Amino acid sequence: MFTFSADLETSVQTQQEVVNEVGEMPVPPGGMEAFTNHMIENLKYPTSAKENKVEGKVFISFVVKPDGSIDNPEIIRGIGGGSDEEAMRMVISSGTWTPGKKYGKAVATQMTFPVRFKL
Numbered sequence: 001m002f003t004f005s006a007d008l009e010t011s012v013q014t015q016q017e018v019v020n021e022v023g024e025m026p027v028p029p030g031g032m033e034a035f036t037n038h039m040i041e042n043l044k045y046p047t048s049a050k051e052n053k054v055e056g057k058v059f060i061s062f063v064v065k066p067d068g069s070i071d072n073p074e075i076i077r078g079i080g081g082g083s084d085e086e087a088m089r090m091v092i093s094s095g096t097w098t099p100g101k102k103y104g105k106a107v108a109t110q111m112t113f114p115v116r117f118k119l
Contacts, residue, residue, distance in 0.1 A: 018063050018108045022100040026064035026109050029095040039090055039115070046082025049117060054081035057114040060091050066106035068096040079117065087115035 028035035048054075056079040063071040073091055078084035091113065100109030 018110050019100070019102060020110045022102045022107060022109050023104075024101040026068075026100040026111060027098040029097065035094060038094060042093070043090055043115075044086060045117065045119070046086055049079075049081030049083045050119065052081050053119060054079055054083055055118050056083075057116050058084050058087035059112060059114050060087050061110065061112045062091055064097045064099055064109045064111055066099050066108055068099050070094065070097070071108075076112065083115075083117045086117075090115060 028038075030038075046054075057077075058075060058079055059077040060073055061076045062073040065071050070092055073088055075084045075088060078087075099106040101107065
């Protein structure tokens with residue numbers, strides 16, 4: 001006979017569906033222009049990437065939760081030289097987003113974002 005533990009039942013009940021399509025996309029603090037400025041002002045080109053002339057786009061996937069926090073950041077395509085870690089740092093440090101909405105309700109929304117590295 002199979003029985004559920006209370007912890008397992010709670011975790012199943014509190015899991016949120018992550019959606020890809022919403023009526024209103026999540027917005028970073030201050031909007032996309034402020035987010036772009038945040039990237040320009042705070043991105044630190046990794047020394048190893050500079051030395052090895054590594055350029056390109058790092059694609060990072062993450063979830064904007066209904067409370068606007070960033071969850072489950074993951075590099076889906078990297079370029080190496082420390083650039084992947086820097087892209088991850090930039091997204092994690094971006095602050096609390098305005099969550100995506102579906103049918104007027106805040107929902108966990110899957111995002112993919114490119115971070116460009118150019119010497």
